[in-house]
Amino acid sequence: MKKVLLGSLMGAALGMTAGAAHAEGVSINGFLTTSVARLGKSDVTYLNAFTDQPRFDNTDSRLGLQFSGEINEWMSATAQLIARGRGGNENIITDWAFVSIAAHDDLQIRTGKLKFPTFLISDYYEVGYAYPWIRPPQELYSLNPITTLVGVDALYTVPVGQANLLLQPFVGSNRGTAYVSGMQAPAFSGFGLTAGDAINFDAPVLVGLNAALNFDIGTLRAGYLQAEVDQAAFGILGEKADFASIGLTIDWRNVVLYAEYADRNVEKTAIANAFPDQQGAYVTLGYRFGRLLPHVTYATMDEGKDASPLALKQTSTTVGLRYEFLNGAALKFEYQMIEPEKNNTGMFDTVIEDAALYGVSLDVIF
Amino acid sequence: MNIQMKMAWAGLLLVASSAFGVAQAELAIIAHPSQKVVGVSQDNVSDIYLGRSKTFPNGAAVEAVDQDSGTASYQQFLAKVLKMDAAALKSYWAKRIFSGKAKPPKGLGDDEAVKKWVAANPNGLGYVQGKFVDSSVKVLLIIP
Numbered sequence: 001m002k003k004v005l006l007g008s009l010m011g012a013a014l015g016m017t018a019g020a021a022h023a024e025g026v027s028i029n030g031f032l033t034t035s036v037a038r039l040g041k042s043d044v045t046y047l048n049a050f051t052d053q054p055r056f057d058n059t060d061s062r063l064g065l066q067f068s069g070e071i072n073e074w075m076s077a078t079a080q081l082i083a084r085g086r087g088g089n090e091n092i093i094t095d096w097a098f099v100s101i102a103a104h105d106d107l108q109i110r111t112g113k114l115k116f117p118t119f120l121i122s123d124y125y126e127v128g129y130a131y132p133w134i135r136p137p138q139e140l141y142s143l144n145p146i147t148t149l150v151g152v153d154a155l156y157t158v159p160v161g162q163a164n165l166l167l168q169p170f171v172g173s174n175r176g177t178a179y180v181s182g183m184q185a186p187a188f189s190g191f192g193l194t195a196g197d198a199i200n201f202d203a204p205v206l207v208g209l210n211a212a213l214n215f216d217i218g219t220l221r222a223g224y225l226q227a228e229v230d231q232a233a234f235g236i237l238g239e240k241a242d243f244a245s246i247g248l249t250i251d252w253r254n255v256v257l258y259a260e261y262a263d264r265n266v267e268k269t270a271i272a273n274a275f276p277d278q279q280g281a282y283v284t285l286g287y288r289f290g291r292l293l294p295h296v297t298y299a300t301m302d303e304g305k306d307a308s309p310l311a312l313k314q315t316s317t318t319v320g321l322r323y324e325f326l327n328g329a330a331l332k333f334e335y336q337m338i339e340p341e342k343n344n345t346g347m348f349d350t351v352i353e354d355a356a357l358y359g360v361s362l363d364v365i366f
Numbered sequence: 367m368n369i370q371m372k373m374a375w376a377g378l379l380l381v382a383s384s385a386f387g388v389a390q391a392e393l394a395i396i397a398h399p400s401q402k403v404v405g406v407s408q409d410n411v412s413d414i415y416l417g418r419s420k421t422f423p424n425g426a427a428v429e430a431v432d433q434d435s436g437t438a439s440y441q442q443f444l445a446k447v448l449k450m451d452a453a454a455l456k457s458y459w460a461k462r463i464f465s466g467k468a469k470p471p472k473g474l475g476d477d478e479a480v481k482k483w484v485a486a487n488p489n490g491l492g493y494v495q496g497k498f499v500d501s502s503v504k505v506l507l508i509i510p
Contacts, residue, residue, distance in 0.1 A: 029463050066464060078466045096466055105420045110466065123465035130460040155467065164418060214418075251454070291453065324453045327435075365460050 026069040033128035034085070035060040035332075035361030045349045046338065047138060048179050048196045049086070050357055060135055060361060061085030064095070064126055074102045082126060095126060095148060108155040116153065116170045117210040118144045118225050120247035120260050128363035132256065132286055132295045132322045134334050138347060139301035139316065140280030143264045144243055146176035146227065149206045163215035171207045175200065178274065182345025183310045187273065191233065195349035199274060201231040208243075218250035218257075229271055239271035256286035256293060265305055276311045277304025286322075293322040301346070314346030315339050328366060334359045392496035393442050395507040396481065398488045402426070406506045412447050414491060416458065417468035430471040430491040431483055437476050443493050446509050 038054035045051050049059045062085060068078040080096035098112030115123045119141060124130050135141075151172015158165045178199045180188050185195040193199070208225030225243040229236055245262035261281040266272050279302050286295030297318040303311035320334040339354040340346030348355070395411055397403070403422040413419035414430050422428050433440040435452070444450060450458070462468045474480050480492040485502035492503075499505055 027469065031460070031464065064464070068466075068469070080464065080466075098466060100466065108467075115465070121461075124461045127460050127464045130457055130464070327452050328456050365456065365464075 026067055028065065028067055029366065030063070030065045031127045031129055031363070031365045032063045033061055033126075033361055033363045035128075035134055035359060037134070037357060037359035040356035040358065041352065043350075044352050044355065045196065046355065046357060047142075047347050048349070057085040059084070059086050060128075060359075062126060066096070071099070076100050106157045109152065110155070111152040113148055113150050114153055114170065114172070115148050116172075116206070116208065116225070117168065117212075117221075117223055118147070118208070118243050119223070119245050119262060120219070120221055120249060120258070122147060127365065128332075128361060129328070129330055129365045132258075132284065132293055132332075133297065133318065133320055134332050134359045134361045137260075137280075137282040137284075137297060137299040137316075137318075139299040139314065140245075140260055140262050140282055142301075142347065143262055143278055143280050144225070145178045146174055146203055146206065149174045149203075151206070160213065163213055166210070166212040166214060168210040168212070169208070170210070171205075173202075173204045173206060175202050177201075181310070181312055181347070182349045182351070183312060184273070185349070187310065195345075199231065199234075201229055201236070201274070203227045203229055204238075217252040218248065220248050222246045229275070231271075231274060234274050235270045236274060239267045239269050241266040241271060241275055254288040256284070256288060256295065258282070258284040258297075263304060268306060272306065272308060273310065276308035277306045278302070278311055279304050291324040293324075295320050295322070312346055313341035313344040329362070329364045332359075332361045332363065393439060393446065393493055393509040394496050394499050394505045395447075395491070395493050395509065396484050396499065396503040397492075397506050398484060398490050399502065399504045400488055401504055401506070403506065408447055408507065408509065411491075411493075411507065412449070415443075415448060415471055417462060417470065427489050428491050429487065429489045431474040431480055432471045433477070433480055433493070434473045434475055439477055439480075439493060439495055442509070447493070 036054050036056045037050050037058055039046055039050045039052050042052045063083045064080055066080040068076060070076050077099050078096060081092055082095045083092045094113060096113060096115060098110045098114055100108055100110045103109050117123050121131055121136055125136060149172030153168055153170035156167045180193050180195050180197045180199060182195050205228040208223060210223040212219055212221035223245050227241045229239050229241055242265050243262060247260035250257040264278045266275050266277060282297055282299035284295055284297040286293050300315045302313050316336055316338040318334060318336040320332060323331045325331055336357040337354060338357060340348060340352060343351060345351050403424045403426055406423060410423050414428055459470050474483055477494040477498045481494050481498050481503055484490040484492040
């Protein structure tokens with residue numbers, strides 16, 4: 001088995017295999033993003049990662065390998081491992097590890113470790129090749145710090161005219177890590193925490209439903225997720241955070257559109273300090289010229305239903321270019337202008353008027 | 367027409383015929399001779415190849431095989447049946463594979479290999495150049 005695996009990996013590395021490598025019924029697919037980004041202002045950090053020192057080992061760089069094999073006619077197993085550029089070299093995580101059961105032609109039940117779709121592209125968030133930006137708009141995608149659960153989901157597909165409706169209920173639990181924001185830092189100094197420090201928390205119950213209408217030229221989806229959160233040090237015990245979101249993506253006659261809105265609501269208790277109510281939204285518009293996809297994004301992040309002084313408020317405008325220079329390989333260039341609201345840090349670690357973020361990435365799949 | 371014009375036209379025709387000569391041949395969508403399904407449309411075939419449907423329109427199970435990406439039949443199938451370019455198809459499958467939702471049909475070499483495989487698999491579905499069709503397979507649809 002080892003030998004076969006090695007052969008397949010070498011084959012893939014040498015470009016000898018087209019698409020997935022098959023070895024004794026085990027298929028191997030992979031993706032890789034390597035990127036470098038630089039912030040246009042000094043003495044400030046964006047997203048706990050980006051400064052005016054360009055670095056390759058930022059949060060964006062990663063390698064993913066997916067192994068999947070048939071167990072029998074009805075069951076298959078899939079594992080996806082991700083090695084991140086950030087942190088130590090031992091930093092490999094299992095993002096997916098599940099058994100899928102084809103209960104019926106239209107029903108697939110999966111159990112194990114799963115990425116769950118809080119938002120439109122949550123379940124392929126790591127696969128940079130599959131979307132136009134270097135990183136999906138953080139004004140929305142940062143709202144939920146948990147992206148995987150250990151539990152079960154079901155993929156039920158119903159034909160609706162020419163389209164397909166996917167209904168995906170899911171339930172499970174997981175642990176997560178959030179990072180102290182610039183707005184939280186003064187309030188949290190009593191805990192000995194500063195901006196960018198990690199807060200670990202437990203989510204014993206994550207339950208939600210994703211509904212996606214897949215039609216010829218795009219997808220319209222809506223989702224709801226409720227998380228129960230424990231964080232003893234903050235006195236959070238069994239408090240609830242819920243996420244409601246709606247999103248649309250269209251790829252029609254070279255026009256590419258992504259639009260999404262999400263709302264995070266938490267109970268008005270201790271949890272509101274760790275996770276204040278927030279809203280996020282963005283619109284991306286692009287146009288394909290053959291292998292070139294220039295695109296522009298406007299994104300905004302604002303306080304939610306309960307106006308919290310800890311809420312992050314910012315807008316950003318991103319101009320980018322995705323260039324598919326070879327099949328399965330894309331180069332991306334981006335310029336992003338980020339503007340926090342007055343006296344707000346946005347996703348920076350400190351109050352700043354505005355800053356530009358420049359980035360280049362290479363995304364491949366194999 | 368002057369001589370330069372004639373040469374230019376001849377050159378253009380030569381390029382056009384070598385580039386498109388094969389692609390203009392008919393593509394046959396083939397199944398096992400025992401396959402009972404009738405009235406399969408281009409959309410049905412496309413849904414099966416894109417993993418949106420796991421059965422024929424009559425509910426019968428289907429297993430589709432692809433050709434390797436280098437073949438003329440593959441290029442023709444991509445353009446005429448799936449109506450996608452190679453990059454769009456890659457991106458489509460990237461989303462589905464890495465979210466653990468579906469796998470693409472396996473690539474099985476060329477026309478000859480696909481015909482042999484379909485002839486041996488009662489649930490099989492494949493596509494080959496019209497000239498490869500013989501009594502070992504049943505034609506469900508002709509793509510001009």
